[in-house]
Every structure is written in structure tokens, then in C-alpha cells.
Amino acid sequence: MRITNKSLATVAVVGATALIAAGCSSTEDPGDEPTTGTTGGAEPTTESNGAAGGLPEELILGLVPSDEVDQLVTDGDVLAELLSAELGVSVKTFIPDSYSAVVVALQTDQADIGFLGPIAMVQAVDEAGAVPVLQSVRYGSSSYVTQYFTNDPDTFCLDEVTTEADDEGVNYSYCNGATGYDGPQGEDALALIDPSSQIAFVDESSASGYYYPATQLQAILGIDPLTDLPGAFFAGGHPQAVQAVYDGDAVVGTSFNDARSELAAELPDVGEKVVVFAYSTNIPNDGVVLSSDLSEEAQQLITDALVAIAGTEEGLAALDAVYNIEGLEPADVDALDEARQVAANFGEG
Structure with missing residues (x-):
């Protein structure tokens, strides 16, 4: 028996699209504020034609609440500021109420980085062309x-x-x-x-x-x-x-x-x-996906920056505050393929 999830998926996509339309900042229009979040600490130091390494002058970091939303806004802003300082570009947080909203934001060029659960990572890859780069470590395991x-x-x-x-x-x-x-x-x-x-x-x-x-x-x-x-x-x-x-x-x-x-x-x-x-x-643990609209060089810079942040006491404290993350390691593609098989039971049918 195949589990059908058509109605729930439709509600999720419609709701996510509405959230984005209501105010999520687009990387193509950095003047608009995201639904929730603030600008990271470091301001861009390059001209308007782009930052070093092909990075856009502003990055949108998508986070989904696993705790109180207000606390995630605060903790997410700390992480965004650390990432901003590491990369030398502005980083804003986008905090909707579902994984699906982040997937849609990646799909519609309104998010660049997503911290997502494994099923949502698979959806981001398959539906938004996102690139999985890292997975979280907790209790010594991914x-x-x-x-x-x-x-x-x-x-x-x-x-x-x-x-x-x-x-x-x-x-x-x-x-x-x-x-x-x-x-x-x-x-x-x-x-x-x-x-x-x-x-x-x-x-x-x-x-x-x-x-x-x-x-x-x-x-x-x-x-x-x-x-x-x-x-x-x-x-x-x-x-x-x-x-x-x-x-x-x-x-x-x-x-x-x-x-x-x-x-x-x-x-x-x-x-x-x-x-x-x-x-x-x-x-498989939750992890990080990046928009495929980012250049390969930009993807590598962001990945390296997140790993560098995880290698500091301050960075680990920020990651722990956001999602109880104790470390980051390369994404386990094989484990995500297994998650994809689970997700396949929830397709339209």
C-alpha cells in the first residue's frame, strides 16, 4: 500500500508560497525584509557587481523552528552574524513555520542556505535543485x-x-x-x-x-x-x-x-x-543544503565557513543554541538516498 500525501503536500506548498509572498526577502531584491530575521553583522565590502568568490552581497539563511520561534530568531541572528563575519557579506535569517516553506524559498531564489531535516533535504534536492553539503553531528553520530x-x-x-x-x-x-x-x-x-x-x-x-x-x-x-x-x-x-x-x-x-x-x-x-x-x-541527521544558483566556488566558501564556525567555541555555542548541533561533517549521500525511499511512499497517488 502506498501512502498518499497529495492533499497535505498541496497545503504545505500553498502555505509556503503564501509565506514567501507575504514578505520573505529575495536575494535579487535585498532591500525587502525577510518574514522574520535581521541582517548579519558584517556589511558587504565589495561593489554592487558582487562579492569575492562569486558570493552575492546578501545571503538568506533559512531556519525552521524546533523550539520557540522568538528564541530561534535570537539564536539564528547570532549564527547569521558569525557567518556574515566569516564570509564578509550580509546574511539574513528567514524563519517560516515549516520545512516546506524553506524548500519553496530555495526553489524560488528566495533563500540561499537551508538547515533542514533529511526528508526536507531530499525534497530540496529533488524539487529545488539544491546541493546537500553538510550534516549535523550529535552525541558523536550523524x-x-x-x-x-x-x-x-x-x-x-x-x-x-x-x-x-x-x-x-x-x-x-x-x-x-x-x-x-x-x-x-x-x-x-x-x-x-x-x-x-x-x-x-x-x-x-x-x-x-x-x-x-x-x-x-x-x-x-x-x-x-x-x-x-x-x-x-x-x-x-x-x-x-x-x-x-x-x-x-x-x-x-x-x-x-x-x-x-x-x-x-x-x-x-x-x-x-x-x-x-x-x-x-x-x-540521517538534519543538515545544510545550498541553492544551486550559487556558483560552485560560492558553495565551497559557504561550506568552509560553516565548518570553520563549527570549529570554534563561539560557533559551536551558536549551532548548539539553534539546533543542538555538536559538529558538522560532509553530507551522507547514501543515507539521504534511503530517506528518499521513505519519502517516495508519500508521493501523489
Whole structure:
């Protein structure tokens, strides 16, 4: 059975286009302000016919919220300023509310750099001709998993719930072997999901928040997630999916591991009240894509600049603040091809 995602994809593209029309800055018209964001610190030092290395005089950096939007604006501006200083050109941030909006911005020459999840990276390559250049490293790995979590461990925990404290003393609860960073785990518990119950997915273009878990549920439950999960909804972000389960608006949610930490400062008991009970198969980490309208030399300069930033204490702090990134390494094309196969289940049909 092939998962059909035509209606959701149409909504995403229309919404993304509307966001751009509403105010995203075009690299061809640097006088317009982006939907959200500011100019990076360093002003261009070249004449209007272009910067050194074929760089445009202004670059647009697309970021998608995985935390509070206002905080991402602040953190994104710091990253933009560091990149601006490294390259010697102005860098502005564009922060819409979905991955699809960044893909459309890349497709319509209104973004130059995109920090995207793996499925959105594939979409940017296939639909916008973008070039994948880097992938994020966390916990020493360039891959991660979907975590399934619940406020009803009595139903979904097939063994004892265990609790571990992180370095800051915050407790996080798990069961069914869903600890560490390798999947799959707890697949027997996924068979206990009632298709009519409320399930909080993240975003229609999120790998860990939708594509991978929907594919997994399709195989385990023998359903089409779009038609056979009437209570499922998109929370809009990873912390929002956790919040939905914490608040009781959903009995099961999905996110990257461990998105609960994004809410720990505000909700100290979130790690115990929201219990992780299963993992998906491994997923390539999010990464960086560049517009193919940039020259090869410009692409290399931007790639080298981001790697250089990741090699400094200040740069790592900025990357960590934006997306909890601990390092950057060359994009894993083979892993992205696997993500493309998952995404193929969500085509028009």
C-alpha cells in the first residue's frame, strides 16, 4: 500500500508560497525584509557587481523552528552574524513555520542556505535543485531516531519504566529498551496503538516527526496513516508534540530523540510524565543544503565557513543554541538516498 500525501503536500506548498509572498526577502531584491530575521553583522565590502568568490552581497539563511520561534530568531541572528563575519557579506535569517516553506524559498531564489531535516533535504534536492553539503553531528553520530512517547505507560510499556537523570539532574523515563540512540526498539508496543486515538505528529515534512513513524506504523498496523488515523494531527514542532502529550491532548506523540529536553526548563517533570516507549529505525541527521544558483566556488566558501564556525567555541555555542548541533561533517549521500525511499511512499497517488 502506498501512502498518499497529495492533499497535505498541496497545503504545505500553498502555505509556503503564501509565506514567501507575504514578505520573505529575495536575494535579487535585498532591500525587502525577510518574514522574520535581521541582517548579519558584517556589511558587504565589495561593489554592487558582487562579492569575492562569486558570493552575492546578501545571503538568506533559512531556519525552521524546533523550539520557540522568538528564541530561534535570537539564536539564528547570532549564527547569521558569525557567518556574515566569516564570509564578509550580509546574511539574513528567514524563519517560516515549516520545512516546506524553506524548500519553496530555495526553489524560488528566495533563500540561499537551508538547515533542514533529511526528508526536507531530499525534497530540496529533488524539487529545488539544491546541493546537500553538510550534516549535523550529535552525541558523536550523524544519525538519530524517532522516539514515540506517551502519557499512558500502563498501556504501552511492556516492561518496567526506568528513569535516568541527565547531567543537570532532570529525570527522563523510558521503557521497552528505548534508551540510547539506536533503533528500532519497542516495536511490539507500537502494535498497541489504537488507530482512533489522538496522535501528535510534528510536521508534514518532518522525517522523525512524521515520515519515518508513519511508514513504521503503516507496516506494523497495516494502515494508511492519512486515512486510518482519524485522531492524528500535526503539532507544528517537536517540542509542541511533546507538549501535546504532556497536556493530555494526545496519548502518543513522535519527535526526534530527546525533544523532551527542549521543555525541561519550563516543565521540570516533562521527562517523567512523558515516557518514551519505542524508537524507529535510524535516520540521517538534519543538515545544510545550498541553492544551486550559487556558483560552485560560492558553495565551497559557504561550506568552509560553516565548518570553520563549527570549529570554534563561539560557533559551536551558536549551532548548539539553534539546533543542538555538536559538529558538522560532509553530507551522507547514501543515507539521504534511503530517506528518499521513505519519502517516495508519500508521493501523489
